[in-house]
Amino acid sequence: MKANRQIPDKRRRRGTLNIPNMLTISRFVLIPVYLIIFFGGHIQIAFLILLAAGLTDILDGYIARTRGLVTPVGVMLDPLADKCMMIAVILSLLITEMIPWQAAAAIFIRDLGMIMGSAFVHFRGKLTVPANVMGKLTTVLYYLAILFIVFHLDFAITYLWFVIGVSFLTSFIYIFQFLLLNRRAKAK
Template sequence: MNIPNMLTLSRFVLIPVYLATFLSGHIQIAFLILLAAGLTDILDGYIARTRGLITPVGVMLDPLADKCMMIAVILSLLITHMIPWQAAAAMFIRDAGMIIGSAFFHFRGKLTVPANVMGKLTTVLYYLAILFIVFKLTFAVTYLWFVISVSFVTSFIYIFQFLLLNRAAKSK
């Protein structure tokens, strides 16, 4: 257990805090909690990379924490009717698919693709979409659909990288 992994675990703890805050009607404060979770994501990655503290557990837990938080956000926005169910379904399918796929292949000894620039960009775009939704900007849902499209493109890039990485490892 190192500092980056502890920061990652703190994001799991922030999920129920976010949900309790959001569902009690304090939506802007809940968004600040979401931002705090995002900052721990940036911080744990920075510390892990610069101090050589990248671990297999961290490589798996970091995206899992992000996906679990995003699923909590999707559900909170859906049950308060802030986003259409179709958008929530698309986001849920993508994130649940990434979680299940990553766990399935991780436990089968396959190499995991670390976060890349497209994944980080997608996360930033989602945070902006959530900000726009929370503050009820007129273009928020349209922008969300754009981000959902980008997230699926990013997923296909990850799948392609995963296949290449594991094919190269198999041929060695």
């Protein structure tokens, strides 16, 4: 129960198979769909699949918060679905040489670190920091970078490096907030 303290009691739901969580699960299902379409040579259509996944991310969060359907499972799966989709997209762009390996490595290091860190935090029963505006902004910036890359805009890779920098800054902010949150909880 200790790990769930970040979800207010009145908004916590015991049932995990609710609409927001089903939307989150649909993002996991969209990953192989994206990959099949992308490697089938339909890169712009694959980008539309990515946008659909992004829309489900917005929708599931909105429904969960406004309908009081926030669950511990959703809190854990939602960012995992985002990271897995982003890893699939970056891997596809790397394999097709649309991005340099150094950029892909930086993104993988950051995202895998966030996934492993989140799992460690979750299983240790620590409090987690909910998604904030910086995390959402970073996601939007990544989507724009992918759009620019898919449509071969001249500044796409430079912009991608900018977004990678923002994503690392966002990660450091999350780590700082996590440490502060758990230090305060321990002091109580």
